[in-house]
Amino acid sequence: MRTEQDLRAALQRAADQVTPPADLAGALRGRRRRRTRRRYQAALAFAGVVIVAAGGTVVLRGGGDGATATNPKKVAPTATPAASTRISDRPAVKKAQPARVAWPDAVSTVPAKAGDGARYMPLAALSPTEVVLLAQRTFEKTTRIDVYDTRTEQTRVLTRIPVNQGYLPQRFEVGTDYIGWYGMTLRDGNKVAHFWVAPRAGGPAIKVGEVTGTSVASNGVSADSFVWSAFPGGVYRIPITGGSPEKIAGTDGLWLASWPWATDLPPSSINTDMDRNQTRLVNLETGEKHDIVPPPGVKGLHCTFSWCAGRSGDDLIVMHPDGSGLSRVAGLSSYMIQVAGSHFIQTGGSLYDPVTGKTATIGTPREYRWAPTSSPTLVSWEDGHGRQGVLNMLAVDG
Amino acid sequence: MDDTFDDFVRARAGALFRYGFVLTGDTDDAADLVQEALLRLGDTWDRVIRKDDPEGYVRTIMVRQHISWWRRRRREHLMAETPDLGYTDRRFDGDAGLWAELEGLPRRQRAVLVLRYYEDLPDTEIARILGVSPGTVRSQASRALDKLRVQRQTALMEEV
Numbered sequence: 001m002r003t004e005q006d007l008r009a010a011l012q013r014a015a016d017q018v019t020p021p022a023d024l025a026g027a028l029r030g031r032r033r034r035r036t037r038r039r040y041q042a043a044l045a046f047a048g049v050v051i052v053a054a055g056g057t058v059v060l061r062g063g064g065d066g067a068t069a070t071n072p073k074k075v076a077p078t079a080t081p082a083a084s085t086r087i088s089d090r091p092a093v094k095k096a097q098p099a100r101v102a103w104p105d106a107v108s109t110v111p112a113k114a115g116d117g118a119r120y121m122p123l124a125a126l127s128p129t130e131v132v133l134l135a136q137r138t139f140e141k142t143t144r145i146d147v148y149d150t151r152t153e154q155t156r157v158l159t160r161i162p163v164n165q166g167y168l169p170q171r172f173e174v175g176t177d178y179i180g181w182y183g184m185t186l187r188d189g190n191k192v193a194h195f196w197v198a199p200r201a202g203g204p205a206i207k208v209g210e211v212t213g214t215s216v217a218s219n220g221v222s223a224d225s226f227v228w229s230a231f232p233g234g235v236y237r238i239p240i241t242g243g244s245p246e247k248i249a250g251t252d253g254l255w256l257a258s259w260p261w262a263t264d265l266p267p268s269s270i271n272t273d274m275d276r277n278q279t280r281l282v283n284l285e286t287g288e289k290h291d292i293v294p295p296p297g298v299k300g301l302h303c304t305f306s307w308c309a310g311r312s313g314d315d316l317i318v319m320h321p322d323g324s325g326l327s328r329v330a331g332l333s334s335y336m337i338q339v340a341g342s343h344f345i346q347t348g349g350s351l352y353d354p355v356t357g358k359t360a361t362i363g364t365p366r367e368y369r370w371a372p373t374s375s376p377t378l379v380s381w382e383d384g385h386g387r388q389g390v391l392n393m394l395a396v397d398g
Numbered sequence: 399m400d401d402t403f404d405d406f407v408r409a410r411a412g413a414l415f416r417y418g419f420v421l422t423g424d425t426d427d428a429a430d431l432v433q434e435a436l437l438r439l440g441d442t443w444d445r446v447i448r449k450d451d452p453e454g455y456v457r458t459i460m461v462r463q464h465i466s467w468w469r470r471r472r473r474e475h476l477m478a479e480t481p482d483l484g485y486t487d488r489r490f491d492g493d494a495g496l497w498a499e500l501e502g503l504p505r506r507q508r509a510v511l512v513l514r515y516y517e518d519l520p521d522t523e524i525a526r527i528l529g530v531s532p533g534t535v536r537s538q539a540s541r542a543l544d545k546l547r548v549q550r551q552t553a554l555m556e557e558v
Binding site: 010016 | 404408419429436437442450496533548
């Protein structure tokens with residue numbers, strides 16, 4: 001049997017024994033020069049191109065070479081342009097400020113540790129002043145859910161997590177009435193998912209049920225059920241009051257994004273194609289459906305009910321799910337883009353507000369965190385003074 | 399801008415290439431990966447040096463590119479060439495079998511091992527870089543270590 005040290009040594013030995021190409025830096029300079037020339041030429045050829053929003057079908061032009069530029073008439077042959085929006089209509093990205101400066105009324109600090117020494121991880125905002133904190137005694141092992149009031153600076157216990165179940169509770173999601181989570185175990189070689197909820201108002205944890213043989217790609221909680229997606233797709237539910245799990249009709253090829261919304265884009269944990277665009281967004285409660293039309297050239301487009309965000313070269317592309325509000329934000333592209341709440345788009349350690357153009361940094365460049373739930377209501381960071389900074393999205397703009 | 403970027407490339411390209419090689423197991427692929435990632439870094443250099451750590455930024459780009467769109471190119475590459483294990487054995491003394499067996503891992507599992515045992519990153523940071531949950535990082539690492547017959551010092555189930 002090998003040890004972890006053997007593996008460490010093998011990787012280090014391989015790295016030590018390989019020889020970097022001598023001309024790597026030079027080759028890179030050449031490629032950058034060529035690309036700069038191409039871009040300059042393309043910019044001359046397409047100067048003044050606008051984004052055209054036509055009858056709900058959106059066509060994005062520019063930034064490519066002439067041979068592949070899209071002809072809007074071919075894409076939307078029956079539409080008459082109802083509106084032409086210049087790219088500059090979107091508020092320009094403003095110089096990034098720390099979140100505390102950008103939204104002073106919405107940023108506060110919460111404790112890094114509980115009185116009993118447990119480490120706190122901010123999960124969500126319940127109100128403009130209430131923050132849900134996961135109390136973790138050991139790495140990632142949540143034993144309690146607390147609520148901290150940033151106005152009164154008081155903490156209360158929301159629920160205690162049953163421990164020693166043989167698994168780590170994970171993926172806590174906050175619904176309108178409940179907070180839900182799950183754990184996975186192996187029994188006789190089969191995966192068993194254990195589903196739990198606790199009342200959002202506080203109270204004992206409730207074991208909703210155990211389901212054998214399912215994977216959990218994403219999970220959430222509705223007013224009366226624990227809901228989840230399996231890896232191959234499909235959205236399932238099991239009533240909180242007890243009962244059998246059932247597949248929600250019409251969810252083949254869909255994954256739960258954040259209850260009640262489902263999407264045809266697999267969750268990032270199982271999506272191996274970062275360029276794949278979302279094309280459907282379905283409300284599983286009301287049946288409301290959006291067919292999303294990714295603008296040509298856009299990659300990695302993903303949408304909540306409020307905003308879509310994707311990449312186009314070095315630029316961030318933003319629009320609403322119905323195609324309105326399409327805009328290009330220069331230089332803000334990233335492989336790590338997340339629509340965060342109804343206000344923001346997070347790219348790495350930056351939050352961008354597409355309505356105002358306000359941009360803020362969160363945490364430090366290497367110490368920012370991703371919004372911790374599927375429908376984020378906060379982002380948090382180490383504040384460097386033994387506490388944690390929290391941007392409460394429910395407190396932004398009142 | 400270009401002076402500081404060129405300085406960064408000259409100073410760090412070698413280390414980034416070695417990282418790329420450990421990630422990919424292939425020198426050609428490593429060079430391509432480094433170049434693509436540095437091109438992206440160069441495009442956003444002004445922004446990155448203002449509020450980010452360029453080395454961390456480019457390493458994140460590399461691993462994510464390696465796992466995602468790059469997969470397709472790698473598949474073609476593997477079909478075109480038979481891995482030459484004899485070459486690998488000569489070049490990497492010690493446990494050459496372990497290095498060769500890394501080739502058989504799914505790309506994401508290999509990346510998790512490289513980030514954990516070569517980059518010495520904690521699982522939460524690995525999760526952030528890969529855009530997955532820490533639980534997924536642990537399960538991917540666990541599966542990979544099992545395949546490589548590497549004994550963990552602390553098994554996950556003992557922690558629970």
